[in-house]
Amino acid sequence: MTITYLEQEQLFHLQSKDMSYIIQLNNGYPLHVYWGKKLRSVSNITRLLHYPDNASIDRYPQEYPQYGTGDFRNPAYQVRLEDGSRITELVYESHKITEGxxxxxxxxxxxxxxxxxxxTLEIxxxxxxxxxSVTLSYxxxxDHNAISRSVQFLNCGSQSVSLERALSASVDFIDSDYEMIYLAGGWAREAQVKRRVLEAGLTTIESRRGASSxxxxxxxxxxxxxTDEDQGEVFGFSLVYSGSFVAETEVDYLHSTRVSIGINPFDFGWLLEPGESFQTPEAIMVYSTEGLGGMxxxxxxxYRTRLCRGIHRDQERPILVNNWEATYFDFNAEKIESIAKSGAELGIELFVLDDGWFGKRNDDTTSLGDWIVDRTKLPEGLTNLAERVNSLGLLFGLWFEPEMVSPDSDLYRQHPDWCIHVEGRRRTEGRTQLILDLSRQEVCDYLLESLSKIFTSVPISYVKWDMNRNMTEIGSATRSAVRQKETAHRYMLGLYDLLEKLTHQFPHILFESCASGGGRFDPGMLYYMPQTWTSDNTDAIERLKIQFGTSMVYPVSTIGAHVSAVPNHQMGRTTSLVTRGDVAMSGNFGYEMDLTTFSDDEKVIAKQQVAHYKEIRSLVQQGDLYRxxxxxxGNETAWMFVSEDKAQALVYYFQVLAEPNAPLKKLKLxxxxPELDYTIDEEDIIYGGDxxxxxxxxxxxxxxxxxxxCFHLKAKV
Structure with missing residues (x-):
């Protein structure tokens, strides 16, 4: 790993384990020269790039393109100056290379x-x-074929500058012989893998929802x-951010391709007064010659070891039972205790009390923001219930939706201006709720105080942090007219600051992010919460696609997966308890159902599942995933987990529909x-790894x- 600067050629060579990334300064412009397999020498590499003398900058591959100076493709940033002009021309001033x-x-x-x-290189x-002044950071x-990129803007002038576009990274490829791969979907069908051939023009994926979506x-x-799972070149782009974003490819008339990623410029603006700065989120760019699997x-x-943080990062995650699909809002302390008791008998380690424990929350129309226990449902209080659960040998977890407020709540009646809104306009409700304005410090302070009070008075080991609607009528009552477009990003900064304080103050709590399932499954949230509820759809067959797609970027240790009742509440489909367990054990395992309704046979199967997952969870959560x-x-799905030392592996195979007179099937692992011998499920037969x-x-x-x-492989000692 080195970053070198060849002064005579004005060339920066960034090297990681198996990758090179090369930038050259040309008349003050940083140009993109190369990104790919590691090169021994870069001397005279720019001779491979031939451009006509006095060629327009529109023909050059750039590192951070700008608007108005001859490049007609989408820029990486745009500004509006106080005199009304929109033209800037960034040129090189200095650079520094630092360790760390x-x-x-x-x-x-x-x-x-x-x-x-x-x-790190800063240009x-x-x-x-x-x-x-703009500083490009690389x-x-x-140990990783990856580059992190971000940008800082600093107004060193005497007049204000308005940022209208401020992306995190831009890369120009000299050809367009690529296919674009991305994850699309919606509620209950997140992370569907899409693949399309690049064509001339602009291809954009984005969120305008105030969340990654x-x-x-x-x-x-x-x-x-x-390129497939195992071979071929892949260039990955992942944004460490949880708000509205854009990722786009642009193929121009020369068949070159520009890739850009960052905060969505739609409805974004940021005013920089003299001396003020703006920091973009970070983009993580990964290079692989081992196909999508290598990426x-x-x-x-x-992400598992250097994005997720805290004591839970490397720990085995507890097996849980959540009462949501078991009871929804209709429960009392006795019912909760009975589910927890059934869970303890199966060997489950954590009980999570979901929505409905606070205010007058008997449905989803009321009480968000009033984080006070409902004494009608829980007459002896939340602490008493948690202690009763603890006495059964289970940890206790709790559901919150802190970012929201119900119009029918004491909080809203006291502070109707605390929500995101535009004065005099309709306040669109989603799921009968509004969004608290976390760009305001007093709102964040209220949440910090309210949640801290519960976290210190109740023995909580786990928090499910939900977020069930996206932003509309984006505005803030305390922001000036020229700064209203800052609201959505300032909201994210407020949320991040709140999470930083809570996770620092309560490091023992395992936080899980949720946004109606996977509506905010992104690297930004993983920095504070090392796992995410992957989807509200708990149907095992739909989960094959959802968990497969999510694994394109996100480690299995971040993927929450539960066994639920049948017929499934979202799909109406009936699958066996074994299949539901095998799918859920391919993530952070748990149950989301009324365990008291299990038959004796189901109890035996569930107890075996819990015991089996305890044996394999370190392999699943910390091993290498191969799809x-x-x-x-097709009709089949299979994936496997391999330990770092190759001594163990776990293979899951799924058949969706039965096939008459089916042919013999083999699965290449x-x-x-290849030099080790393996046994499978403790059989006497020995199989060579090759x-x-x-x-x-x-x-x-x-x-x-x-x-x-399921097949469990162990190396023969």
Whole structure:
């Protein structure tokens, strides 16, 4: 891992384990020269790029393109100056190379635990007319083929500057022979893998919802047409941010491709008075020559170990039972205790009390913001209930939706201006609720005080932090007219600050993010909450697609997955308890159902599932994931987890629909040590790792629809 500067060629060479990234200064402009497999020497590399003399900058591959000076493609940033002009021309002023990786003020970001893990290049550009200074930051990592990029704007002039577009990263590729891969969907069908050939023009995925959204994840990749799970070049882009974003590709008339990612410029603005600065979120760019699987495993290792934080990062996650689909709002202390008791008998470790425990919350129309226990449902209080659950040997967890307020609540009646709104306009309600204005310090202070009071008085070990609607009528009562477009981003900064304080004050609490399921499953939230409720859809068959797609970027340790009742509440589908368990055990395992209704046979199966997951969870949560069969491509799904030392592996195979007179099936495994011998499920038969990967593992005939099979491999000592 090195960053070197060749002064004579004005060329920066950024190297990680197997990757090079090259920038050259040309007449003060930072140009993009190369990103790909690691190069031994970069001397004279720019001779490979031939441009006509006096060519327009529109023909050049750039690192951070600007508007108005001859480049007609989408810029990485745009400003409006006080004189009404929109033209700036950033040119190189200086650079510095440092060990380690600096923190981003007020924003989540990948970190290092030792300066030896990374190096950072900062290139300072200036616009001499306005005094605007822009610093491009690049960090390369010793153990990962990844680069983090972010940008800081500083107004060094004497007049104000209005930012209208401020993206985190832009990369110009010299050709367009790529396919774009991204994750799309909606509520209950998040993270559906999409793949399309790049064509001339602009292709955009985005959120304008004030959250990263279930509709599009803040991730995209470019892959060569022949790229699959195991081979081919892939360039990944992932934004460490939880608000509205944009990721786009633009193919121009020269067949070059510009990739951009960052805060969505739609309805965004930021006023920089003299001396003020603005920091963009961080984009993580990953390079792989080992296909999509190689890209994913790079993101997994980086995000699992250097994005997630706290004592829970490396710990095994507890097996839980959540009462939501068991009771919804209709429960009392005795019912909750009975479910917890049934869970304890199965070996479950954590009980989570979901929505309905506070205010007068008997449905979703009231009481958000009033974080006071409902004594009608819980007459002896929340602390008493938690202690009763603890006495059964279970930890206690609690559901909150802190960012929201119900119009029918004491909080709203006292502070009707505390929600995001535009004065004199209709306040659109979603799920009969409004969004608290977290751009206001007094609102964040109220939440910090209210939640801290509960966290210190109740023995809470886990918090499910939900968020069930997106932003409309975006405005803030305390923001001036010229700063109203700052509201959505200031909201995110307020949320991040609140989460930073809570997680620092209560490090023992395992926080799980939720946004009607996966509506805010992004790297920004993982910085504060090391796992996310992946989808409100708990149907095992739909979860195959959802969890497969989510794994494109996010480590399994972040993926919440539960067994629920059948017929499934979202789909009406009936699947076996075994299949539901195998799907859920491919993530952070739990149950979301009334365990008191289990038959004796179901109790036996569930007890076996709990015991089995305790045996394998470190492998699932910390191992390397290999995707074997895609649910988007056929009737079968398969994936496997391999320990770092290759001594253990776990294979899950799923058959969606039964097939008459089915042919023999083999599954070629991945990630094993070809020199090791393995046994499967404690059988006497020995299989060579090379045989399992090249010849394959025989799949026995499976009868019926929606069936699964698990194989546990252990290296022969």
């Amino acid at each position: 990786k600096p923190k981003l003020p007020g924003l989540p970001a990948v970190y290092v635990e030792s300066e030896r893990e990374s190096q 300072k550009l200036v616009d001499h007319y306005s005094g605007l 960090t390369v990592f010793e 279930a509709q599009f994840n803040p991730f995209m990749a470019l892959a060569r047409p022949n 994913s495993r790079t993101y997994h290792r980086l 074997l069969r895609s649910p988007f491509e 991945k990630g094993l040590d 045989r399992l990967m090249h010849s394959g593992l025989h799949i026995p005939p499976l009868h019926g629809d929606f069936v699964s099979k």
